[in-house]
Amino acid sequence: MKKAYIFILLGAALWGTIGWYVKQLYDYGFSPIDVVILRAWTAAILLVSYLLLFARRELKLHAIKDIRYFIGTGILSISFFNFCLFTAMELSTIPVATALLYTGPAFVVILSYFFLQEPLNKEKVAALVCTFVGVSLVIEFYPLNVNTVSFQAVVFGLGAGFGYALYSIFSKFALVTYSTLNITTYTFITAAVALTPFFPFGDKGILLLEPAVILYAFGLGFLPTAFAYIIYTWGLKDIEASKASILTTVEPVVAMLIGIFIFHETFTTQQMIGMIVILGTILLMQRKQKIDSELQT
Numbered sequence: 001m002k003k004a005y006i007f008i009l010l011g012a013a014l015w016g017t018i019g020w021y022v023k024q025l026y027d028y029g030f031s032p033i034d035v036v037i038l039r040a041w042t043a044a045i046l047l048v049s050y051l052l053l054f055a056r057r058e059l060k061l062h063a064i065k066d067i068r069y070f071i072g073t074g075i076l077s078i079s080f081f082n083f084c085l086f087t088a089m090e091l092s093t094i095p096v097a098t099a100l101l102y103t104g105p106a107f108v109v110i111l112s113y114f115f116l117q118e119p120l121n122k123e124k125v126a127a128l129v130c131t132f133v134g135v136s137l138v139i140e141f142y143p144l145n146v147n148t149v150s151f152q153a154v155v156f157g158l159g160a161g162f163g164y165a166l167y168s169i170f171s172k173f174a175l176v177t178y179s180t181l182n183i184t185t186y187t188f189i190t191a192a193v194a195l196t197p198f199f200p201f202g203d204k205g206i207l208l209l210e211p212a213v214i215l216y217a218f219g220l221g222f223l224p225t226a227f228a229y230i231i232y233t234w235g236l237k238d239i240e241a242s243k244a245s246i247l248t249t250v251e252p253v254v255a256m257l258i259g260i261f262i263f264h265e266t267f268t269t270q271q272m273i274g275m276i277v278i279l280g281t282i283l284l285m286q287r288k289q290k291i292d293s294e295l296q297t
Contacts, residue, residue: 007235008247014228016254019094021220022086023263028213030204032086035220036079037199040192042221047185050230058182066177067190072170073183074190081163084156092153094259095267098252099138099275100157105282106131107165115169123285130281137274181233188225246286249279 025035051058061067081101088097106128112118135141135158139149167187174183207213236244252275259265 004238011232012248046226069174077167084159093265098255103161104164134277
């Protein structure tokens, strides 16, 4: 059991390092969409390699029509939210972009109401209000300090949260037939194949021969992506999903520390309070869901 907690915490902490790799690739002239493609391809290569060696059954596609699920998770979710997240990091800071990404659970509540017919009770409405308050603090909209975070950064940050929420919706249908690791692998395969035509090989293809670029690209695809998903999946085998999701809140903390101490990005006390409000709301929502599930059983 202790190993499960370590695996979950380590996976989440590695997710929090994404911004470091992104910033390094930006220094070589890559754009947000370029970095999304590099992450998708390197993650797909590494995940497929892992499954070929240790779990070939996980590569089985049960039906061609199931590709629709991975179009949803790979293109509409992962590709979209990564592009929005990386753009928000470029326009603002790693801590702000990561805080806005964590509005994802609030979007899940809204999307689940419309597409999964899940009820919108008073607790969920309160959670949405608290999330809005947290976001307002993070972007320093109150007290009317509207120039701290640009409007574009806010839009892309919230877009990242929305795209992140879509993954929960599409994967919920896929989980009926596929495992978490199977879904993750096909998600990145689909994203890599779909996005390849958009990579500027003519302008930046030569950069892929740079050892440092290869290191950062595969580092992004390995540590905060493939390896993080694999060990997170290992941890889920011996721990409740609700507890695991609580432990993943270490991700924005790691991202915040990297932004502040490595890239010397500003993150005010008010913004930190906003992040705490957002994360606190998520934790309360998860606790409520756990209590409800226990009462039903």
